[in-house]
Amino acid sequence: MSRLLARDTLTGLIAIAIACLALWFGRALPVGDASFMEAGYMPRLLAALVIGLGAIVVIRGILANGPRMESSVWRPILLLCLAVVVFGALVGRAGLVLTTVAVTLVTSLAGEWLGARRFAGLLAAMVVMMVGLFHFGLALPIPLWPVLR
Amino acid sequence: MTDLIANLTFGFGVALSMENLLYALLGCVLGTLIGVLPGVGPLATFAMLLPITFYLPPIGAIIMLSGVYYGAQYGGSTTAILVNIPGEASSVVTCLDGHMMARQGRAGAALATAALASLFAGCVVTLLVAVAGPPLVQVALAFGPAEYVSMILVGLLSAVLLTQGSVLNGLLMVLIGVLLGTIGTDVNTGTQRFTFGWTELADGLGFVPVAIGMFGLAEIAGNLARTGGKGLKIAQVSRLWPSREDFRRAWPATVRGTALGAALGVLPGGGATIASFAAYSLERKIAKDPSRFGQGAIEGVAGPEAANNAGAQATFIPMLSLGIPPNGLMALMLGAMIIHGITPGPLVMQNQPELFWGLIASMWIGNVMLVVLNLPLIGLWVKLLSIRYAYLFPAILLLCAMGTYSVNASTLEVYLMAFFGIAGYLLRKLDCPLAPLLLGLVLGPQLEEQLRRALLLGDGDWMLFIEHPISAGFLGFGALLVLLIVLPAMRRRREVFGD
Numbered sequence: 114m115s116r117l118l119a120r121d122t123l124t125g126l127i128a129i130a131i132a133c134l135a136l137w138f139g140r141a142l143p144v145g146d147a148s149f150m151e152a153g154y155m156p157r158l159l160a161a162l163v164i165g166l167g168a169i170v171v172i173r174g175i176l177a178n179g180p181r182m183e184s185s186v187w188r189p190i191l192l193l194c195l196a197v198v199v200f201g202a203l204v205g206r207a208g209l210v211l212t213t214v215a216v217t218l219v220t221s222l223a224g225e226w227l228g229a230r231r232f233a234g235l236l237a238a239m240v241v242m243m244v245g246l247f248h249f250g251l252a253l254p255i256p257l258w259p260v261l262r
Numbered sequence: 263m264t265d266l267i268a269n270l271t272f273g274f275g276v277a278l279s280m281e282n283l284l285y286a287l288l289g290c291v292l293g294t295l296i297g298v299l300p301g302v303g304p305l306a307t308f309a310m311l312l313p314i315t316f317y318l319p320p321i322g323a324i325i326m327l328s329g330v331y332y333g334a335q336y337g338g339s340t341t342a343i344l345v346n347i348p349g350e351a352s353s354v355v356t357c358l359d360g361h362m363m364a365r366q367g368r369a370g371a372a373l374a375t376a377a378l379a380s381l382f383a384g385c386v387v388t389l390l391v392a393v394a395g396p397p398l399v400q401v402a403l404a405f406g407p408a409e410y411v412s413m414i415l416v417g418l419l420s421a422v423l424l425t426q427g428s429v430l431n432g433l434l435m436v437l438i439g440v441l442l443g444t445i446g447t448d449v450n451t452g453t454q455r456f457t458f459g460w461t462e463l464a465d466g467l468g469f470v471p472v473a474i475g476m477f478g479l480a481e482i483a484g485n486l487a488r489t490g491g492k493g494l495k496i497a498q499v500s501r502l503w504p505s506r507e508d509f510r511r512a513w514p515a516t517v518r519g520t521a522l523g524a525a526l527g528v529l530p531g532g533g534a535t536i537a538s539f540a541a542y543s544l545e546r547k548i549a550k551d552p553s554r555f556g557q558g559a560i561e562g563v564a565g566p567e568a569a570n571n572a573g574a575q576a577t578f579i580p581m582l583s584l585g586i587p588p589n590g591l592m593a594l595m596l597g598a599m600i601i602h603g604i605t606p607g608p609l610v611m612q613n614q615p616e617l618f619w620g621l622i623a624s625m626w627i628g629n630v631m632l633v634v635l636n637l638p639l640i641g642l643w644v645k646l647l648s649i650r651y652a653y654l655f656p657a658i659l660l661l662c663a664m665g666t667y668s669v670n671a672s673t674l675e676v677y678l679m680a681f682f683g684i685a686g687y688l689l690r691k692l693d694c695p696l697a698p699l700l701l702g703l704v705l706g707p708q709l710e711e712q713l714r715r716a717l718l719l720g721d722g723d724w725m726l727f728i729e730h731p732i733s734a735g736f737l738g739f740g741a742l743l744v745l746l747i748v749l750p751a752m753r754r755r756r757e758v759f760g761d
Contacts, residue, residue: 121428124692128434135441138456148722150714152453159441163434170430188484190687194680195680197479201662201676209550213660220656223486227652235653243660253668 120182121174128167132160166195192223213243273619276321277627283400286624290631294337300620320602321617327517328578332625336380336535336632340539343372345658346481353570354477354535354697355542359555359562366558371504375512375560375565377633382521383572384629390524391579392622393601407565407716408727412736414709417526419534419740423697431694439702440468440709449711459705463672469704471675475682476696477691478662482655483687504560512564515545519565523572523711527579535701537573538566574623582618 118230120185135156166259173179194221202211217239221227276282290653342353343360356376363372405413413651418440422432445456446466457463462695504512522544523537545565546555555562606619666679686696720726 123747124434124694126432127497127688127692128438131441135456142453142455143451145537145551146722147724148720149718152448152451154454155710155713156441156444156455160397163437163441166437167432167477170434173430185687185691186487188485190684193452193479193483194683195661195681197676197680199622200660201667201673201680204676205673212696214662215654216660220659221652223483224652224655230552231380235656236321238653239656239660242657243664247664247668254671258549 119177119179121176121177121179122171123174123182124171125167125171125174128163128170135141135160155213166240169226189223192219196220196223204255206260208256208260209243210240210257211259222233266393267613268542269619270504272615273621273623276620276624277325282322282620282624283446283627285318285326286329286628287297287631289326289331290333291633292629293330293333293335294340294632294636295333320599320604323594323602323615324599324604324621325628327595328621328625329628329631331548331572332384332571333632335571335634336377339372339376339380339565339570340636343376343563344369348575353538353564354700355538356563356570358542359559362558362561363484363563368558371560372563374504374510374566374637377636378517379512379519379564379568380571381629382516383523383568384575385522386520386528387527387572388622388625389630391575391625405732406730407712407719408730409731409736410647410712410735411709411716412740414705414712414749416736416740416743417539418698418701418709419743428693431692432698433694435689435699436702437692439699440705440706441702442472442699443706444710444731445570445586448727449707450714451490451541451756460674462670462672466707467703468666468670468672468675468678471679472682472703474662474666476677476686476700478658479679480690480696482658483623483683484690485651496644503742506507508560512560515541515561515565516568519568522565523569524576526569527573531733532749533572534573534577535704538570539697539701541565541569541572561740578625579620582621598690603681 114173138162139156142156144153144157146152147154163241197220198228200212200216203215207215214236217236221232221235226232244257247255248257272729277286337357338353339360342356343364345359346357355488360372360376364370418436427697443466445463447453447457447464448455454464518539521535522541523534526537526540528532542555542562542565545559545561548554549555549561604614660677664678665674667676689696691701716726717724726733728736
C-alpha cells in the first residue's frame with residue numbers, strides 16, 4: 114500500500130487519470146487519419162502518450178519505492194483559492210470596494226495575524242491601491258459600489 | 263550600406279519627434295510600472311493598456327505599445343528576481359537563479375545584470391533587424407510546416423532538459439500542457455473540443471489564468487506553508503552594482519544569449535520563451551561547474567535575460583514582415599495594428615517606411631530609456647522585499663485576480679486560476695516541474711496546426727519529418743539531447759540540481 118503512495122506512483126496515476134478524462138470527454142470527436150487529422154486526432158494521440166509515459170512512471174514508482182509525497186500544509190493554498198473564488202463571485206456585482214475588503218479578509222486568514230489596527234491599515238491600503246490603480250488609473254469598467262438591480 | 267544609413271536616419275527622424283519620444287517614454291514607464299507588480303505580467307499589462315492607444319495616431323500607438331512590450335518584459339524579470347513570480351513564460355528561467363541571488367542578498371546585482379544584458383541584446387538585435395531583416399525573412403519563409411513541427415518539438419525537449427528533477431515527469435508535464443492546449447475551437451474544422459459549452463473556452467484555455475495560478479498562487483501558498491504564515495525572510499541588499507567577478511562571468515553569457523535569442527526569435531514559434539530556456543540550458547551545459555546553477559549563478563540570469571530580450575526584439579521580424587505573431591503579446595500587437603488600419607505583412611516595409619524604420623529607431627530609444635529609468639529605481643524595487651509578507655501577499659493576490667480578470671473580463675478565468683493554483687501546488691509537491699507544462703500549453707496549438715498541415719501535404723507519411731533536411735537536422739539535434747539525458751553520468755549530475 115505504501116508503495117502506491119510513493120511520489121512517482123501518484124504522479125503517474127494522476128497523469129493517467131487526466132488522459133482518461135480527455136479520452137472520455139473527447140470520445141465523440143472524429144479522429145480522421147494522419148493524412149487528414151480531425152479534431153479528435155491530437156487529443157487521442159496525446160492521451161495515449163500520456164498513458165504510456167504515466168504507466169512507466171507508475172511502475173518506476175512502485176519498483177523504486179521512492180520518497181512519499183511531502184506532508185503538505187493545505188490551509189494557505191485552499192484559503193488563497195477561496196479568496197480568488199470570492200473575487201470572481203463578487204467583482205461584477207458587489208463593486209470594487211467591497212470585493213477588495215472581502216478578498217483581503219479571506220486572504221489574510223492564510224498568513225500571520227497582524228493585529229486589528231494594522232489589519233485595518235492593510236484593508237485601507239488595499240482599497241486605495243485597487244481603486245486608484247484600476248478605477249482611476251486604468252479606468253477599467255468595473256463598478257465601485259454594488260450594482261443594484 | 264548607404265541605404266541602411268539613410269533608412270535609419272529617416273527612422274530616427276520619425277522616432278525623435280517630440281510626440282513620439284513622449285509616447286515611447288509613456289509606454290516604457292507604464293509597461294515597467296505595471297509589469298513590475300507581481301502577478302501582473304506583460305500580457306495583462308499589454309491588454310490593459312491596449313485601449314488607451316486607440317486614441318493615438320498609428321505610429322505613436324505602435325511606438326507606445328512596443329515601449330509597453332519591453333517595459334513589461336523588463337518589469338516581469340524584476341518581479342521574477344524579487345518575488346519569484348514570472349510575469350511570463352520567458353522569465354520563468356530568470357526565477358531559478360535570479361531569485362536565488364535575491365535570497366542571497368544579491369538582488370541588486372541580479373537586477374542590474376538583467377537590465378544591462380537586456381540593453382545589450384536589445385541594441386544588437388535591433389541593429390540586426392535593420393541590417394539583416396529582409397534576408398532573414400527569406401530563411402524563415404523557406405520553412406515549411408515540417409520544419410516548424412521539428413523546431414517546436416526540439417524547443418519543448420530543451421525545456422524538459424533544463425527542469426529540475428525527473429526528466430520523465432518533465433515529459434509528462436509537456437504532454438499534459440499540449441493536451442490542455444487542445445481545449446477550444448479546432449482551427450481546421452471548427453469543432454468545439456473540451457469546452458463544456460463555456461464560450462470563454464472557445465478561444466482556448468487562456469495562458470494567463472494557468473500561469474498566474476500555477477506560479478502566482480502556488481508560490482504565495484508555498485511561501486506561507488514553509489514559514490508558517492510569516493513569509494520569507496530575505497537577506498538585506500547591501501550592494502546594488504554587480505561585482506567585477508559578476509561582470510566577468512556575465513558578459514560572455516550575455517553575448518551568447520544575444521546570439522541564441524536572435525537566431526531563435528526570428529523563427530515563428532520560437533521567440534522569447536524558447537530563447538530564454540535554450541540560453542539557460544546552454545549556460546548550464548558549458549559551465550565548468552554546472553552545480554552552481556539554481557544556486558544563484560549570474561550566468562543563469564545574464565544569458566536568459568539577454569536571450570529573451572533578443573528573442574522578443576527579433577519576433578518583430580516575422581510579425582512585421584510575414585504578419586505572423588509568434589506569441590500572445592505579438593498577437594495583441596497585431597490586433598492593435600489592424601485596428602489602426604495597418605496590415606502587417608511584406609508591404610509594411612514598402613508602403614509605410616516611416617512606421618517600419620520609425621519603430622526600429624524607437625526600439626533603441628526605448629531600450630536606453632528603460633535602463634536610464636530603471637537602474638536608479640532598482641533601490642525602490644529592492645525595498646519591496648523588506649515589506650512584511652503579511653502586507654505583501656494580499657496585495658499580490660488581489661493583483662493576480664485582477665490581472666486575470668482584466669484580460670477578458672471573464673469570471674470563469676478567475677475560477678480557472680484558482681483551480682490551477684491548487685493543481686500547481688499539488689504538482690510542486692509531487693516534484694513535477696511546471697514550466698514545461700506552461701510551454702506545452704503555449705506552443706501546443708501551433709504544434710498541432712503545423713503537424714496537421716505537414717501531414718496533409720505529405721499525405722500522412724510520418725517519414726517526411728526525416729526526409730526534409732532542415733527538419734531532420736532539428737530532430738537529430740533533439741535525439742542528441744535525449745541521448746545526453748539518458749546517459750547515466752548525465753543523470754547523476756542532474757540530480758545535483760534537484761531540490
